[in-house]
Amino acid sequence: MGKFPEVQGGGSLILAWQVRNKRVLVVGGGEVAAGRILNLLNADAKVRVVAPRSGLNKEVAYRVEQNQVDYVDRNFEPSDLDDPNIVMVLTAIDDPEASSKIWKLCKQKRIAANIADVPPECDFYFGSVHRDGPLQIMVSTNGNGPKMANIVRRRIAANLPDNMGAAIQKVGMLRKRLRVMVPGNEEGAKRMQWMSKVCTKWSLEELCELSESDMDILLKSYKPNVIPTLEQVRLDETPGDWTFDGSFGWACVV
Numbered sequence: 001m002g003k004f005p006e007v008q009g010g011g012s013l014i015l016a017w018q019v020r021n022k023r024v025l026v027v028g029g030g031e032v033a034a035g036r037i038l039n040l041l042n043a044d045a046k047v048r049v050v051a052p053r054s055g056l057n058k059e060v061a062y063r064v065e066q067n068q069v070d071y072v073d074r075n076f077e078p079s080d081l082d083d084p085n086i087v088m089v090l091t092a093i094d095d096p097e098a099s100s101k102i103w104k105l106c107k108q109k110r111i112a113a114n115i116a117d118v119p120p121e122c123d124f125y126f127g128s129v130h131r132d133g134p135l136q137i138m139v140s141t142n143g144n145g146p147k148m149a150n151i152v153r154r155r156i157a158a159n160l161p162d163n164m165g166a167a168i169q170k171v172g173m174l175r176k177r178l179r180v181m182v183p184g185n186e187e188g189a190k191r192m193q194w195m196s197k198v199c200t201k202w203s204l205e206e207l208c209e210l211s212e213s214d215m216d217i218l219l220k221s222y223k224p225n226v227i228p229t230l231e232q233v234r235l236d237e238t239p240g241d242w243t244f245d246g247s248f249g250w251a252c253v254v
């Protein structure tokens with residue numbers, strides 16, 4: 001019996017790929033392309049769509065009309081891959097032969113590609129995604145059952161509190177401000193412990209309620225291992241008022 005986690009091969013490496021301001025090429029303008037384009041725009045990518053206008057579905061036509069994407073009105077041509085800024089290619093076309101050709105060209109150029117409906121020609125799969133502000137949850141069945149991914153994702157989402165995304169957003173702001181206030185790698189461990197404790201000690205509702213001025217006070221009272229309650233923050237207690245009372249938390253001496 002080893003003391004380390006057992007390796008379970010056969011999975012995917014699930015990552016949060018940062019495509020912000022990076023060029024991604026989408027080939028096709030049907031329903032599947034519409035979904036891919038939305039995912040990409042939600043990740044702030046610079047999207048270029050290549051597909052003849054006659055085949056655009058309403059959503060893709062809308063993205064084009066709103067200038068949310070760069071648009072090339074024709075079938076794919078190999079020269080579309082000449083732009084050295086392209087980091088990813090997604091094809092969603094109803095022509096398997098053309099799909100395979102695009103895949104081969106992408107491999108020659110070492111560009112990561114997803115060929116919808118052709119799992120062996122995918123460097124990465126899409127998954128079913130739940131989004132709530134900064135929170136994203138992706139479910140993958142690793143090609144076994146895309147519809148099942150959708151069902152699992154909905155079930156997970158239905159069990160999450162409504163304010164989860166908002167609470168995470170507040171934590172993000174607090175974290176950013178803490179790093180500005182207490183910079184430096186040597187402070188990293190203490191900073192991380194403090195943040196973790198704020199997240200566990202405070203309820204989601206309390207985190208959501210955290211205003212800019214609450215954050216000012218909370219940060220002013222920052223001391224490793226000292227986590228005031230929201231009530232104490234609202235009373236604007238000063239750091240000197242915090243003392244260890246021997247319990248699991250810290251009490252405010254009045």
Ligand SMILES: C[C@@]1(CC(=O)O)C2=NC(=C\c3[nH]c(c(CCC(=O)O)c3CC(=O)O)Cc3[nH]c(c(CC(=O)O)c3CCC(=O)O)/C=C3\N/C(=C\2)[C@@H](CCC(=O)O)[C@]3(C)CC(=O)O)/[C@H]1CCC(=O)O
Nearest residue numbers: 116117125126127128140141142143144145146147149150
């Ligand atoms: C998650 C989602 C994301 C997205 O595409 O945005 C996604 N497919 C979705 C829906 C969906 N796709 C299909 C159906 C019909 C019902 C069914 O077959 O179940 C439904 C359901 C519907 O339409 O409701 C047909 C289908 N899909 C693939 C094949 C080829 C094959 O399996 O060989 C076939 C034809 C099978 C055949 O001909 O029989 C392949 C892939 N589809 C994937 C992702 C990747 C694996 C993800 C995973 O395993 O978890 C993978 C491998 C590659 C990729 O495309 O990245 C999205 C749900 C989003 C959402 O609703 O939340």
Ligand SMILES: NC(=O)c1ccc[n+]([C@@H]2O[C@H](COP(=O)([O-])OP(=O)(O)OC[C@H]3O[C@@H](n4cnc5c(N)ncnc54)[C@H](O)[C@@H]3O)[C@@H](O)[C@H]2O)c1
Nearest residue numbers: 028029030031032033051055075076092093094098116117
């Ligand atoms: N992975 C998935 O989740 C999933 C789900 C459903 C369907 N699919 C598959 O994805 C593919 C696309 O599905 P769809 O419903 O969006 O199809 P669709 O017929 O609605 O759209 C196809 C689009 O591709 C364009 N096109 C065709 N050949 C092209 C070329 N050479 N260059 C540029 N554009 C071209 C068409 O003009 C059209 O805009 C199909 O193969 C389908 O079986 C995948």
